[in-house]
Amino acid sequence: MQRDEVTEPLKPDYNVAPTKPVYAVVDRADRPADTDDKPDAGRTGAIARELRVMRWGLVPFWAKDVKIGSRMINARAETVAEKPAFRRAFARRRCLLPADGYYEWQQLPGEPKQPIYISRSDGQSLAFAGLYELWRDPEFQSGDDDAWLWTTTIITTSAPDELGMIHDRMPMIIDSGSWSDWLSPANTDVADLRALLTPAMVSDLTTWPVSTEVNSVRHNGPELIEPLVRGAAELAGQAPGNRRGAADAGDDGTGALF
16 A cells, blocks of 8 residues: 655755755555654554655654754664664664765865766666654644654665775665565564665666766756766766766765755
């Protein structure tokens, strides 16, 4: 069963920054509505796959305000099961974040950092491993549609092989064959979940250098992912082949996406 919980479709975004809205896919049990103090209470129905809009930057359920979310855009795969901000969501609230691609910044000797766009070579969407949380906003009355804030974070991992030449970190990409296992609320075994967090095969990805205009969130449009003509030949000799993302640098250096 599938449900579309998106009330208003998002506009295309080529430079997603922390706190912006993004699409997320979750598996949730059916129920009439979230209660005021227990958002999962009463969820005993059939599991449905939902498309939702969430704010990028996870706000833990125990946070006093939403400001902490801007520092929680990424969660390292190596420690996500232990970190207080992420461990409950890792066990109970996992999601997939679809994206056409993402950016990373390559440091070349004696040169400014060069943004590189990374995407699938077949043009299909990527599915990043993510976590989500629901935070009760005290500003709203019980029953208000905005009483619960849905927020998300992207799990990152070490970048293998040629991608590591661009940057040592990358978003964790979940293979389509593992989507159901990753999303299943019934899957709470930490060892099983860790086994799903394996770096993507770089042979499925393509990259190319793009304009430094992506360094500023004031710029947003399809021109940001156009291959950079000037200097492209030189960069191609140092970056992995012809690979291809959208992003703003995060706390661990991994960029923003979508």
